[in-house]
Amino acid sequence: MxxxxxxxxxxxxxxxxxxxxxxxxxxxxxxxxxxxxxxxxxxxxxxxxxxxxxxxxxxxxxxxxxxxxxxxxxxxxxxxxxxxxxxxxxxxxxxxxxxxxxxxxxxxxxxxxxxxxxxxxxxxxxxxxxxxxWLDIKAYDEKVHRKLTGVSNKRILELPAEIVERDFVLEVLSLYIPGWVESDQIEKIAEIIAQVDPKIPFTILAFFPEHKLIHVPSPSFKQMLNAYYAAKDAGLKRIKLGNIGIFAKKEEDYETLRSLGLL
Ligand code: SF4
Known part of the structure; x- marks a missing residue:
């Protein structure tokens, strides 16, 4: 086009x-x-x-x-x-x-x-x-980032500050991949964003198995909830969980999400 x-x-x-x-x-x-x-x-x-x-x-x-x-x-x-x-x-x-x-x-x-x-x-x-x-930060750990994408994330972790400095609107997304990108890394990414502006919207998406990661499971409800709390503890004010159908299986899961304002 x-x-x-x-x-x-x-x-x-x-x-x-x-x-x-x-x-x-x-x-x-x-x-x-x-x-x-x-x-x-x-x-x-x-x-x-x-x-x-x-x-x-x-x-x-x-x-x-x-x-x-x-x-x-x-x-x-x-x-x-x-x-x-x-x-x-x-x-x-x-x-x-x-x-x-x-x-x-x-x-x-x-x-x-x-x-x-x-x-x-x-x-x-x-x-x-x-x-x-809409910045997709794939991992905080540089080695994991290299494994997932083939390149370093050094520059990418600097971007939230540079983007906001230029008066662009920014939202950030990270994928929870069990065994690869879990709450510890989500928290670090959230800290970087919160240092720029705690009101920057952040979405934590649930991974589902595809292609070369077909053997990796999707995150559980508990793992996603822990990731949410990790991002919150880092200071972020606008957090959402995405691909909810992947990890919320029971009515009570939906009720929990609703009580937290995540639905
Ligand atoms: S407005 Fe409400 S009911 Fe209608 S599509 Fe959107 S969420 Fe669903």
Whole structure:
């Protein structure tokens, strides 16, 4: 796709949802804040009744069938996600410029593992109008990071400070992988984020076995809960657990999550 092609998709999205677009302030241009509005269960539309976990923050005319097949609000955010091509920063910069030139007040969110975000690229993205980053920090332990990705995480651990310094919006994600990335590392990552700003949203995602890690189990409910407390103890104020269906199996698990404000 060319940057013009990407902008055309953004324009079609803005036109399609012009009457029911949910306008987020720039500081909410994150995936984390979408979850605050709606859990994407579709219950209010499909059976005409809100689920008991519904945050109840949106009128029903704001709920629409999104192009990934889930129900939720069409927010004024265009996200680059599902793959990281930050080795070609010019493409993202031109795409962001094209999106901004549409004049539709769309925020631009970029999901990344951070490896391509050298200082020059951050400056380029800032000038191009990219608003926010969803930074996937894969591990705190450098050896584990190398094993998972093939590269050092030294630069990546410096990124939260550098990103916020440039007035981008930031959210961080880490995957709980039993035996690889557990509560001790989650806590260290959370400490780095909290030192920059305790209000930076942090999502701890539950791993599920795939590809070369097919033999590694998913985390248990207890492990995920411990990871949540570790991040909280590190000082973070906005923490969510993701891939809940992987580790919450019983009704009481859901009740515990609800009592902690995690549902
Ligand atoms: S608003 Fe969202 S969370 Fe609430 S019932 Fe509808 S789809 Fe589910």
């Amino acid at each position: 060319s940057p013009e092609h990407v902008a055309k998709i953004a324009l079609d999205y803005a036109d399609l949802n012009k009457d029911n677009m949910y306008r987020e302030p720039r500081e909410n241009a994150t995936s984390w804040h979408a979850y605050e509005l709606c859990r994407a269960c579709g219950s209010c539309i499909l059976i005409g009744k809100r689920s008991k976990y519904c945050p109840g923050k949106l009128d029903l005319d704001k709920i629409t069938l999104l192009d990934d097949g889930t129900w939720g609000p069409a927010r004024n955010i265009v996200s680059f996600t599902g793959g990281d091509l930050a080795c070609n920063p010019e493409w993202y910069a031109q795409s962001a410029q094209e999106i901004k030139s549409l004049g539709r007040d769309l925020w631009v969110l970029f999901e990344t593992n951070g490896y391509g975000l050298i200082s020059e690229t951050l400056d380029l993205f800032k000038d191009a109008g990219i608003d926010s980053f």
